[in-house]
Amino acid sequence: MDLQNSLRELLNSLKRGELDVDEVVEKLSFLPYEDLDDVKLDWHRSIRRGIGEIIYTPGKSDEQLIKIAKSLSEHRANAIFSRMTKDKYEMLKSFLPNMEYRDDSRLALCRFETPIGRGGVAIIAAGSSDRPVAEEAAGVAEFAGCKVKRFYDVGVAGIHRLFPYLPEIRKSSAIVVVAGMEGALPSVVAGLVSTLVIAVPTSVGYGASFGGLAALLSMLNACSGGVVVVNIDNGVGAGIAAALVAAKDEAR
Structure with a gap:
């Protein structure tokens, strides 16, 4: 059965009272993607996840990126290029004139619709060198509709810098903590709050940091409970996780 017939049958089932609105929305989330040969765009991801396509740009050809941009424009779909x-942004902006580019996070945000409102997310960075990854997480969470507050350069080398912000941080629905070097900050923060902490190890550090591996292992071995860890430099993954947590909190 093709997409058009699937939609017609689904709507007829709603009309006949065989399905309710929530059941129709759930079934819509499983309908086909758009097949552009070597690119397949999942337009119903926002129905399933509440966040649309996030397109990882490195490794994609100019032809593929232009194909994606044209389809986004045609469907007026929210999406992020990570x-x-x-130079890639300059190439695509004629197809997506509403696209916003953020130098600090290397995110290109394409928004046609206002996202649903979500709870607050705190983004904490241990050092200024961790800012690009922190901004990546912040940009994704903001794009998903979260109210984001940033607290930067408050790492364990001067942990007293964090304390004045704790009352504000504790109001957040989700907390993202970004740190390189030995990666100690997420465990410290988790011991001071009642909220889930999403830890992001960065590749910032000297020789034996092994490109973020030391921070990753430290965070995985956090003494404080309630710390979950994403991959090295994965601000996108942290931003998505925070947005999903914040959405659940806002719904309560």
């Missing part, structure tokens, strides 16, 4: 360089 790890995008400025």
